[in-house]
Amino acid sequence: MSDLVAKDLSMVFDVGSGGQVHALKNINFTLKNGELLSVLGPSGCGKTTLLNIIAGFNRPTGGAVYLGDEEIEGPGVNRGMVFQQGALFEWLTVSENISFGLRMKGGTSKGSQKRVDEWLDIVGLSGFGNVPTYQLSGGMQQRIALARCLINDPDLILMDEPLGALDALTREKMQALVLKIWKETGTTIMIITHSVEEALLLGERLFVMAPRPGRIHKEYNLPFAEMGVTQDTRDIKNTPEFIQTREEILTMIWDMEEEIMGQT
Numbered sequence: 001m002s003d004l005v006a007k008d009l010s011m012v013f014d015v016g017s018g019g020q021v022h023a024l025k026n027i028n029f030t031l032k033n034g035e036l037l038s039v040l041g042p043s044g045c046g047k048t049t050l051l052n053i054i055a056g057f058n059r060p061t062g063g064a065v066y067l068g069d070e071e072i073e074g075p076g077v078n079r080g081m082v083f084q085q086g087a088l089f090e091w092l093t094v095s096e097n098i099s100f101g102l103r104m105k106g107g108t109s110k111g112s113q114k115r116v117d118e119w120l121d122i123v124g125l126s127g128f129g130n131v132p133t134y135q136l137s138g139g140m141q142q143r144i145a146l147a148r149c150l151i152n153d154p155d156l157i158l159m160d161e162p163l164g165a166l167d168a169l170t171r172e173k174m175q176a177l178v179l180k181i182w183k184e185t186g187t188t189i190m191i192i193t194h195s196v197e198e199a200l201l202l203g204e205r206l207f208v209m210a211p212r213p214g215r216i217h218k219e220y221n222l223p224f225a226e227m228g229v230t231q232d233t234r235d236i237k238n239t240p241e242f243i244q245t246r247e248e249i250l251t252m253i254w255d256m257e258e259e260i261m262g263q264t
C-alpha cells in the first residue's frame with residue numbers, strides 16, 4: 001500500500017534577469033492509499049507544477065515526494081495520468097487504446113481481452129471495442145482515457161482538468177463515473193480542476209492553493225464524494241452544506257484574484 005508524501009516541497013523557476021518565481025513553497029501533506037484529493041486555486045498558484053513533480057516530469061528545487069518507500073525521481077508505471085484531452089492514439093480502436101499499456105508489458109492476448117472487456121463495461125462502452133477512437137465524442141474519449149489508465153492498476157492516478165473540455169451534462173455524468181471507479185478500485189486519485197463545484201464533489205479532501213508563493217492555503221475534509229457513490233450528484237450539489245461550502249471557497253478564491261490584480 002502506497003501513501004503519497006510531500007515533504008517541504010519547493011519549486012523555484014528562474015525567469016530571466018535574475019528574477020525568480022516561487023511556484024511552490026514548503027508544501028507538506030500525506031495522501032493516504034485510496035484517498036481522493038482535489039486541488040483548486042487561482043491561476044498561477046502551482047497546481048500543475050505540483051502535479052508535474054508527482055508525475056516525475058519535473059524535479060523540485062527543494063524537498064521531496066515519496067510514493068510508498070520510494071522517492072519520486074522520474075515518471076513511473078505506478079502512476080497513471082489523465083489529461084484534459086484524452087491523448088489517445090486516434091488510429092487505434094477503443095480496445096487497442098485501452099490495452100496499450102498491457103501490451104507494452106507483454107500481457108497475454110486472451111487475458112488482456114478479458115480485462116479490456118471488463119473495463120469497457122465499467123466505463124459504459126461495451127460494444128464499442130472495435131470502433132476507431134476518432135469517431136467518438138469527447139465524453140467517450142475521456143472514458144477510454146480513464147480505462148486505459150486504470151487497466152494498468154496504478155497506485156496513484158493524477159488527473160489534470162480531466163473533464164474540463166466536456167459539455168455540462170457529460171461532465172456531470174463523468175463526475176459520477178470517477179466516483180464509481182474510485183470506490184470500485186480503491187485507487188488513490190489526485191485531481192486538479194478549475195471548477196469549485198467539481199472540486200467539492202470529487203474531493204473527500206480538498207486543497208485550496210494560493211499563489212506567490214504557491215502554497216496550500218486551506219484544506220477541507222468533505223462528505224460529498226462518499227455521498228456521490230450512492231446518491232444522485234445533482235441532489236448533493238443542491239444540499240445547503242454543499243452550497244455554503246461552495247460560496248465560502250468562491251469568496252476565498254475571488255479575494256485571492258482581487259489581491260493578485262491589485263499587485264500587478
Ligand SMILES: Nc1ncnc2c1ncn2[C@@H]1O[C@H](COP(=O)(O)OP(=O)(O)OP(=O)(O)O)[C@@H](O)[C@H]1O
Pocket residue numbers: 013014015021022023041042043044045046047048049050214
Ligand atoms: N517552466 C516554467 N518557467 C518559469 N515559470 C514557470 C514555469 N512553469 C510554471 N511557472 C510559473 O510558476 C507559477 C505556477 O504555475 P502553474 O502552471 O503550476 O500554476 P497553475 O496553478 O497550474 O495555473 P493554471 O491554473 O493557470 O494552470 C506561475 O507563476 C507560472 O508562471
